[in-house]
Each structure stands twice: as structure tokens, then as C-alpha cells.
Amino acid sequence: MTDSPARTPGRRPGGPDTRGDILRAARESFAGKGFAGTSLRAVAREAGVDAALVHHYFESKDELFIESMALPVDPRQVAAVILGGPREELGRRIITTFLGVWESAEGQQRMKAVLRSVVTSDEVARMMREGITKMIMVPVAAVLDVPDARLRVSLVATQLLGLALTRYLVDLDPVATTPVPDLIDRIAPVIQHYLTA
Amino acid sequence: MTDSPARTPGRRPGGPDTRGDILRAARESFAGKGFAGTSLRAVAREAGVDAALVHHYFESKDELFIESMALPVDPRQVAAVILGGPREELGRRIITTFLGVWESAEGQQRMKAVLRSVVTSDEVARMMREGITKMIMVPVAAVLDVPDARLRVSLVATQLLGLALTRYLVDLDPVATTPVPDLIDRIAPVIQHYLTA
Structure with a gap:
């Protein structure tokens, strides 16, 4: 072939x-x-x-x-980074990786375009939904090994998408100007809670 | 006059x-x-x-x-409901009120239109940012009475906006199909944590 x-x-x-x-x-x-x-x-x-x-x-x-999908990162690599470490630090690895993509200048421009398209086009929303599900949510849910793993992972998705929307598109202060390490400290425990509490 | x-x-x-x-x-x-x-x-x-x-x-x-802003609810009433109860149940009142607006058929249509406009128009984003800040975030932050109250409240905004985006616009399962009481049970502790932990 x-x-x-x-x-x-x-x-x-x-x-x-x-x-x-x-x-x-x-x-x-x-x-x-x-x-x-x-x-x-x-x-x-x-x-x-x-x-x-x-x-x-x-x-x-x-x-x-x-x-x-024209993403700035390969979601399979993202999944590998998220899964490559201890379970009790999942929350921190997820938010750190997510902000790493969004905080790079090129990544931010492309992710903004993706997010705008997701919100305005049902077709792009469907693609993104399937992509996130297949390449990130399913592998992360698999390591959680609990019956409600998919719901837990999708709640994490709500927090991450909402952070991106609020910080980078709506520009809502003070979350739009809070330094990344502080954001990680605030949000990592919440993601960990959704996944393993 | x-x-x-x-x-x-x-x-x-x-x-x-x-x-x-x-x-x-x-x-x-x-x-x-x-x-x-x-x-x-x-x-x-x-x-x-x-x-x-x-x-x-x-x-x-x-x-x-x-x-x-053409909102389906008066944000001043929303603030009044949120503030009208014990501090240790703030998280539950906030997510319950928020989902109440989004789950009504008319409210959902109008909120979807608002959210789409926020994401695609800098002008609408600015209006919404100022509106949310003035009419909901500032009053809620005032009752928290801690130095980082505004950051805490804006983190709650990230969770709420992300839930709306993921459940109603992206339609990501299972969070798109989870019954409201279950969502409230999952998300209320997180909002409470952001505000008072």
C-alpha cells in the first residue's frame, strides 16, 4: 500500500x-x-x-x-503524557499539559480557532466530540477502572473547556490574568477530585 | 424626567x-x-x-x-437567589440555579445564542464580561469576604461556562445526558471548594 x-x-x-x-x-x-x-x-x-x-x-x-482537526498538538501524545505518572497526580498533569498547549502563542491561536468553530458549527463540534472521546477520554477512563469513569472524565472536560473559554476568549478577570502556576494550584485538586474522589 | x-x-x-x-x-x-x-x-x-x-x-x-444583553433571566435575581441561604450551601445553590436557567426550553435557546455570540464577538464578550462581573461576581465575592474572593468566583465561572459549553453546545457524552440531580451532586462540591476551601 x-x-x-x-x-x-x-x-x-x-x-x-x-x-x-x-x-x-x-x-x-x-x-x-x-x-x-x-x-x-x-x-x-x-x-x-x-x-x-x-x-x-x-x-x-x-x-x-x-x-x-488541525490541532496544535497530537491528542495521542497528550494522552500519553497524562497517563505517564502516578494516579494521585493525574489532576496536576492534566491541567499542566492543557495550559502548556494554550499558553504557547501558536497553540493559543489555533486552539482559539478550534474552540470558535466548535461553538458555531455542529459539524466541527461532532468531530471534536468524537476526537476528544476516542483519543483522550477513553484512554484516561480506562486507567481509572471505575464504572462511572466516562462521566468523571467528561466532567474534567467541562472544567478544561470552561477555563479555556473564560481565560482566552471571554478574558474574564482575574482568571484571565492569573499566573499559570497559581491556576494549576487551584484547578489541579478539582480535576483530581472529579477523577478519583 | x-x-x-x-x-x-x-x-x-x-x-x-x-x-x-x-x-x-x-x-x-x-x-x-x-x-x-x-x-x-x-x-x-x-x-x-x-x-x-x-x-x-x-x-x-x-x-x-x-x-x-437579551438574557432569559435577570442576573440581579440570580444573585439574590444565590446569596439567599447558608454559606456552606453556596455551591449547591449556584449550580442548581444555573442549571435551572439552562434546562428550561426557552432559556436554553436564548443562552445558547448568548454563548455563541460571546465566543464569536469581542463586543458581546466584553458586555457579558462586564455584566457577569458587576451583577453576579462582585456581589458573590463580597459575601465571601476573603482577599482572593474575585479569583474564587471567576474559577466558578470557568466551571459553569464549561458545563454549558460541553453539555449544551458540544453535546459531549455522558455529561450531555446525565440527569440534572446527578450533575448537581457532582458539581456542587467543586463550586463550594472553589469558593470556601
Whole structure:
């Protein structure tokens, strides 16, 4: 499947923005049919390219999905950082990682755009919902190993999204100007409480 | 100032949508100049009506502000409910009141529109920030009577806005489908913690 796609006959070879064409088709499919309902083959067909070309640019459906969300970080790496440490410090690792992404200048611009799109587009909201669920919430819930793990993790999501909304978009003082270490000290215990109390 | 405005010469008398004209002018002024920078006299001038007419429709600048935000509830009533009970149940009263507004069908439609506008318009964000601060955060912070009261109250705002965003706009499960009493049980202790721990 990783042979040079130019050799495949009867399909358009990789043009200057083939990758962009694939991403556009993928975004449309993920938004309309969801993650499970999207196949690489159908994305290739929509983009007018051979399926091998999709594999050439994107290693897996996960990767295509992440790229099409245009996030500044790979949610699988985020999940790995969150899970790579003691359970009793989950809250601190989660809020530290989250603020790390938002506090970088480039990350903040991209995350703001993502958040604005989530709020104004049902399609983007659906993509983000599925992405967060599959790549972060499910792995974190798995290590909690309690029956209500998914609810606990989604309550954490409410706190994190609300912090981003209030600090970076609404600019509500004093939470918009509080130094990051202070915010971490205030919010880490709450996240820990949601997850393990 | 409350004389019949029709008697005032040289100004447009109350037309069919005078109230709407005043609200539009007020919204523009609150958004551009903020609450403190807005005077009823200037709003009247912008709307092309006599100042007495503004007083005829709106009792005070607070009321004009609340009406121009088009909220489904009066934030002063919300503050009164929140403050009308024992301090150790603040968390429960706050989340119960908040969900009460969002769970009514009409309230939810209007709050969704408000939240979408806050996220996409810097002007609406500014209005909402000033409105929340003045009418809810300042009174609640006053009863806490601790030096970091404003930060505590704004952390509560992050949790509440995030819950609204996640449950009603992003539709993230299971928090989108959890029954209200269960949500209250989970979130009330967190709000109480932010305020009084």
C-alpha cells in the first residue's frame, strides 16, 4: 500500500495540493459521517485520488483525523503524557499539559480557532466530540477502572473547556490574568477530585 | 424626567419601535464603550430620542444593560437567589440555579445564542464580561469576604461556562445526558471548594 502512488493507473497522481484535497475530503466525511462511518477508501474517492495516495500521506485513519482537526498538538501524545505518572497526580498533569498547549502563542491561536468553530458549527463540534472521546477520554477512563469513569472524565472536560473559554476568549478577570502556576494550584485538586474522589 | 416624552419639542416621539431603537443604540454603546462609559443621555442621542423616553422604557442603566444583553433571566435575581441561604450551601445553590436557567426550553435557546455570540464577538464578550462581573461576581465575592474572593468566583465561572459549553453546545457524552440531580451532586462540591476551601 505504500508503493509510489504515481504508478497506479487511471487515477489522478499526486498534484501540488493532493494532501490538502485529501484533508478537505476527510474533514467533510468525518463531520458528516463521523469517525466510524469514514473509510480511507471513501475519502480517496471523494478527493479523486487513489487510496494508496491517502496511505502515502497519512499513516492511519487516526492520523488523518488528527490532521483534519488541525490541532496544535497530537491528542495521542497528550494522552500519553497524562497517563505517564502516578494516579494521585493525574489532576496536576492534566491541567499542566492543557495550559502548556494554550499558553504557547501558536497553540493559543489555533486552539482559539478550534474552540470558535466548535461553538458555531455542529459539524466541527461532532468531530471534536468524537476526537476528544476516542483519543483522550477513553484512554484516561480506562486507567481509572471505575464504572462511572466516562462521566468523571467528561466532567474534567467541562472544567478544561470552561477555563479555556473564560481565560482566552471571554478574558474574564482575574482568571484571565492569573499566573499559570497559581491556576494549576487551584484547578489541579478539582480535576483530581472529579477523577478519583 | 418621567413626564410624557411626547411633549418634548424637537425630538422624535416614541415610534412603533422606539424601544428597539434604544436597545440597539445601547447595545452598541455598551459593546464599544463598556458599562461605565455608557450614559443614558448618549444612548438617547444615538437612538434619536429624548432622554426622558429612555427613562420611560428602562428604569435604570442596569436595566437597560440587562435588556440589551437579551438574557432569559435577570442576573440581579440570580444573585439574590444565590446569596439567599447558608454559606456552606453556596455551591449547591449556584449550580442548581444555573442549571435551572439552562434546562428550561426557552432559556436554553436564548443562552445558547448568548454563548455563541460571546465566543464569536469581542463586543458581546466584553458586555457579558462586564455584566457577569458587576451583577453576579462582585456581589458573590463580597459575601465571601476573603482577599482572593474575585479569583474564587471567576474559577466558578470557568466551571459553569464549561458545563454549558460541553453539555449544551458540544453535546459531549455522558455529561450531555446525565440527569440534572446527578450533575448537581457532582458539581456542587467543586463550586463550594472553589469558593470556601
